[in-house]
Amino acid sequence: xxxxxxxxxxxxxKISEVLHIPNAYLSEYVQLVAIxxxxxxxxDFFRKKLNDEKIHFYTEYSELLxxxxxxxxxxxxxxxxxxxxxxxxxxxxxxxxxxxxxxTNSEQALQMVQTAxxxxxxxxxxxxxxxxPHHQRAKEIIESGMIGEVRLVKTMFGHSGPENWSxxxxxxxxxxxxxxxxLGDLGVxxxxxxxxxxxxxxxxxxxxxxxxxxxxxxxxxxxxxxxxSNGGLATLDANxxxxxxxxxxxxxxxxxxALKIGxxxxxxxxxxxxxxxxxxxxxxxxxxxxxxxxYWKMPVIDHFAKVCLGIEKPIVKPEDGMMAVKVVEKIFESxxxxxxxxxxx
Ligand SMILES: NC(=O)c1ccc[n+]([C@@H]2O[C@H](COP(=O)([O-])OP(=O)(O)OC[C@H]3O[C@@H](n4cnc5c(N)ncnc54)[C@H](O)[C@@H]3O)[C@@H](O)[C@H]2O)c1
Numbered sequence: 001x002x003x004x005x006x007x008x009x010x011x012x013x014k015i016s017e018v019l020h021i022p023n024a025y026l027s028e029y030v031q032l033v034a035i036x037x038x039x040x041x042x043x044d045f046f047r048k049k050l051n052d053e054k055i056h057f058y059t060e061y062s063e064l065l066x067x068x069x070x071x072x073x074x075x076x077x078x079x080x081x082x083x084x085x086x087x088x089x090x091x092x093x094x095x096x097x098x099x100x101x102x103x104t105n106s107e108q109a110l111q112m113v114q115t116a117x118x119x120x121x122x123x124x125x126x127x128x129x130x131x132x133p134h135h136q137r138a139k140e141i142i143e144s145g146m147i148g149e150v151r152l153v154k155t156m157f158g159h160s161g162p163e164n165w166s167x168x169x170x171x172x173x174x175x176x177x178x179x180x181x182x183l184g185d186l187g188v189x190x191x192x193x194x195x196x197x198x199x200x201x202x203x204x205x206x207x208x209x210x211x212x213x214x215x216x217x218x219x220x221x222x223x224x225x226x227x228x229s230n231g232g233l234a235t236l237d238a239n240x241x242x243x244x245x246x247x248x249x250x251x252x253x254x255x256x257x258a259l260k261i262g263x264x265x266x267x268x269x270x271x272x273x274x275x276x277x278x279x280x281x282x283x284x285x286x287x288x289x290x291x292x293x294x295y296w297k298m299p300v301i302d303h304f305a306k307v308c309l310g311i312e313k314p315i316v317k318p319e320d321g322m323m324a325v326k327v328v329e330k331i332f333e334s335x336x337x338x339x340x341x342x343x344x345x
Contacts, residue, residue, distance in 0.1 A: 006031050007030050007071070007073065008034040010064065011099075012043065012076075013037070013168060020076060033056065036061040038060075056068065065088060070094060072094055072096065073085075078178065079099075083103040087111065090119050095308045097124050098321070100188050100189065101188045101321075101325050105329060112318070113322050122307050127324065128189070128298060131298045131303070142198065146271070149232075152232060153250070157187065157246070157248050158239040159240065162185065162240070180219075183219060183222040183328055183331060186239070187236060191324050191328060192323075195323060202229075204226070205226050205340065205341055206339065214240060220241055222331065226327075236331075257271060257272050259272075323345070
């Protein structure tokens with residue numbers, strides 16, 4: 001029997017339902033011991049669904065942190081609570097897996113990074129797109145040099161809005177609880193993925209955002225042009241106005257060829273090479289959908305547990321979560337000032 005981490009879940013909303021809780025049961029490195037949510041209704045839902053006497057339920061996460069003998073927590077709350085709950089848990093000596101965006105500003109994110117370092121605890125942001133098999137394969141291909149130096153990235157994540165995802169989505173539309181709209185909800189994934197897949201930093205941005213359809217104090221549409229640290233460019237679209245199937249693609253045009261993920265068919269990575277021979281390769285994987293899929297079998301929790309136990313090195317470092325928040329902040333700044341904005345690491 002492998003060693004297990006004892007885990008508490010803070011926030012039993014939709015992402016905990018489809019990702020964290022089922023995958024905690026699937027991992028042989030995790031013992032789920034407690035769940036907290038301020039909604040009694042959500043706790044009842046899980047009492048019935050899990051029917052597991054070993055799990056304790058709390059409406060106050062502070063009580064969970066005080067009473068339970070746990071090693072780690074998942075923080076899956078509305079965005080404005082990510083920093084506070086993560087800091088509370090880190091200060092009580094717990095490892096933390098926090099949902100994206102890691103915080104609602106980069107100062108809070110820095111405080112979280114520093115606190116985790118001081119306390120010697122693991123702090124990971126759930127940049128779940130890093131764990132998609134497509135993206136893992138694409139990273140290997142890019143690192144092998146097959147498509148050469150990255151010149152241009154085109155990426156988009158759009159769907160019809162959080163109201164079609166979570167039954168309690170009202171907070172997603174309010175600036176005081178979410179801070180960012182589609183950009184913080186969806187764009188932050190692709191900002192992170194640009195850094196992860198290309199291995200390049202984002203050094204400058206020019207952007208526009210708007211609110212077209214939702215009754216919201218945050219944006220439901222955002223487009224940005226980003227300059228990469230090698231001089232290449234990236235264009236990023238994030239929105240909640242995409243009808244029908246979600247758009248969730250990442251295309252890289254390199255010096256020797258192009259690699260397309262989720263653009264022509266959600267189950268494929270397409271590779272087009274023009275040098276030294278013309279080549280079109282396809283790698284077929286399980287379809288790449290998130291919000292269309294009722295149950296995400298992704299190894300985030302399993303990996304987090306192995307990192308806590310010292311078995312694996314983190315796929316998402318604390319600074320990665322912080323950089324994603326910083327770039328999102330700068331994209332907003334650019335849209336406000338109506339010009340390009342530099343981004344320093
Ligand atoms: N990584 C991903 O791929 C991914 C996907 C979806 C959502 N998320 C993120 O996960 C987080 C949660 O999103 P969701 O879709 O589950 O939202 P949700 O609204 O379904 O769930 C949030 C839950 O937090 C609870 N809550 C609110 N305040 C609380 C408090 N003080 N103490 C305890 N519980 C409290 C609510 O009752 C609700 O059940 C968000 O930050 C979102 O951006 C990440």
